[in-house]
Amino acid sequence: MQYMLIMRDSDEAIEASKDIPFEQIIEAMGKYNEAMMQAGVLIAGEGLTDASEGFVVDFSHETPLITDGPYGETKELFNGFWILEVASREEAAEWASRCPLGPGSKLEVRRVHGVEDFPADNEWIEKEIGWREEQAERRAAQQG
Amino acid sequence: MDDVTARRADSARRAVVAVWRIEAAKIVAVLTRYTGDFALAEDLAQEALAEALEQWPERGLPRNGAAWLTQVGKRRAVDHWRRQERYADRIAALGHDLEREQDAAADAVPWDPDEIADDVLRLVFTACHPALPQQARVALTLRVVGGLETAEIARAFLVPVATIQQRIVRAKQALADAGVPFETPSRAERPARIAAVLGVLYLIFTEGHAATEGDDWMRPDLALEALRLARILAALQPDEPEVHGLLALLELTAARFPARVDAQGAPVLLADQDRRRWDRGAIRRGRAALRRAEGFGRGLGAYGLQAAIAECHAVAPSVEATDWRRIVAAYEGLERLRPSPVVALNRAVALSMADGPDAGPAAALAIVDGLAGERALAASHLLPSVRGELLARLGRDAEAAGAFALAAERTRNARERAVLLARAASPRR
Incomplete structure (x- = not known):
């Protein structure tokens, strides 16, 4: 079964990360990714650039409405994802809890649809x- | 036990198993390095797992499961030596080290991060050692590299647990008897040893996706396990083109799983599969691995060529729109590398599609009839089932029905037999 790990960061987490040397963050994430690759579970994954480069398309109106990021009212931002192929929910939880993230960050873990x-x-x-x-x-x- | 308690215990058990699946290879590898004895290390690792299964559900998961398991394994090693009253001085030193390690950091990584990948690779080569019979390599690889429990392996292969236990015990004894060192093979030995490892992974995969006996057409869990092991190997041995070739083949074959059985669980042949159900993600990964294998510029090996064939199917919108010429060429390459009547048979099938509705089947039938004397195919259902298909396409219905009936008689897979019998009754579909 496949699970998606969705990284959700609050503003405070993003602010706090600015105090940590970029090299250090890259290294920790690199090690995490490498561990999952060496365990044969990493299927896909990407990091997302700053929300200021993004935008939201809202379908509440007659024509879709585009709003540039960052999106004021949002408390948390998606900043990246991984897709893992694992044998159980517990295995997904184990990998998720090893992610090198700090206070203010969350991983939302969702199962990817299968034929069933x-x-x-x-x-x-x-x-x-x-x-x-x-x-x-x-x-x-x-x-x- | 009430429901909630039972469910909690079950969930805790699965959490232990999850950690084990992630860490088993590293723990066995590190204990082998520590004890200098693979068979002993494997026993110790199993003891540590048993202890975790007993304690974690009650006391909760430790912060660092890998460190916990490794520590228990090492402590059991010291106990073992103490019982044997050997290595007295070594025990004292190790015991001292062990205490210091425990004090130092329960959170620390319990192995040297620079060495662990090489140690796991040594473990892979040990489990797939040519001194072992093929079945033993498969069982040992699934247990020590894959971190599967004996019962899981037994279930996957539809054999009693005791059979797998015995295979593993004998395998460890055989490795000890042969004095197999915990090493990556020398440069001279390397190609043959890599081929042995790939052979084991391929066997695990095929056992998963086409059960040779019984009613299950597919046992996808085993196939996915083989895929995971192939990914592990590709991470450990990125410089071996055929490792990527095998990974590509497995991904591209697994991509078709969602379409391989119909509503009743009967197999659906490639030609009849709903291609919209193929797993696009797996196809993408498979093609990426194939490009990597080709990127070495040394030509494709046997797995790579089969992956290239699978890719032709994966990218084709329909059977008719498939690049059968390229498939014929790949089979020709495969025949040069590994001449075999089965490959010749497959080349004939591809040729029958490449050369037009009449000329194709006629040319193919000539090849197929030329293979009639091959001993390797004498008991197989493959030859008569291909013959039946070609005869049906040429409009020779009575002969086709006879060939399908013979094929049905020969297959050991119940669901496949049903398909062949249906063709015998109505050869042209």
């Missing part, structure tokens, strides 16, 4: 789910 998640009202998908359950039961039976 497509709408269950689709007949094809329903059957596939049934089949997978059957397989799981058979395995369990073989085990015990």
Whole structure:
């Protein structure tokens, strides 16, 4: 299963990071990424540039409304993400808690959709789910 | 135990297993370096895991699981030597070191960051050592490099737990008997040893994606495990083109998993797959690995060539729009590297697609009939199933039905048999 780790930084975290030498941040993140690569779990990941280079497209109006960043009312900003392929939720949690982030930063961890998640009202998908359950039961039976 | 307690215990157990999966290889490697004895180190690591499974769910996870597990392993090593009443002076020194280490930092990384990657690589080469039978290499690799539990390995291979335990015990004994050192192979040995490692990963993968026996057409967990191991190897051995070739092959093959079974769990052949279900992310990663393999400029190896073939399928919008010429060329390359009737058979299939609706199947049938005497294919369902397909395309229905029926008789996979029987009843689909 795949999980996305979404980095969310508050203004205070971004301010605080300015006191830490850039080299130091790069090195810590580099080591973290390398560890995940060497463990064979890192599928994708990118860091995002400053929000001032970004913008928001709002669909609340008749025509989409574009607002330049940074976006005043937002308390937290997405600053990057990783996608990991792991065996369990716990493994995703373990990797997430190793991320070199400080106070004011959060990682939101979300599971990425797999085939099993497509709408269950689709007949094809329903059957596939049934089949997978059957397989799981058979395995369990073989085990015990 | 009530539900909440049970669920909490289960979650704690999974957390231990998660840490183990991440750290097992490094812990075994570091304990091997510490004790100078791979078999002993593996035992100690398993003891440490057992202790963690007992203690962590009750006391909570330690801040640094890897350090905790390594410490327990080292302490058990000292206990072991004490029981043996050997190395008296060494024990005293080690015991002293151990206490100092514990005091120093429970948070510190329990190994030298500059050395650990090389140690894990040594571990990979040890687990895949040619002194071991293939099955033992697979079991040992999954356990010491992959950090899988014996029960998980047994389940994946549909064998009793005792069988896997025995394979691992015998494998460790065989390595000790052969006096296999904990080393990366010499330059002269290297190509053969790398090939052995790649062979083990490929075997784990294929076992996962096409079960040779039983009802499961796919056991995707094992295939994903092989992929993870291939990524680990690519990180440890970035200078070996074929490592990237294998990784590319596995990614590009796994990309098709979502489309490989139908609603009833029956296999869907490549031609009939819904290509929209293919995993675009895996295709992207596979192609990137293939470009890396090609980037060395030394030509592709056997895995790289198979990856190139998989890439032709992955980028094609349909069977008809596939670059079959390029696939034929890749199979020709593969035949030069590793001549085999199976490869020749595959080249025939590609040729049947490349050369037009009549000339293609006719040319292919000539190759296929030429392979009829091959002993390697005598008991396989592959030859008659390909023959059936070609005959059907040439409109020779009665002969095609006979070939499909023979293929159905020969396959050991129940779901595959159902597909072949359906073709025997209605050869042209």
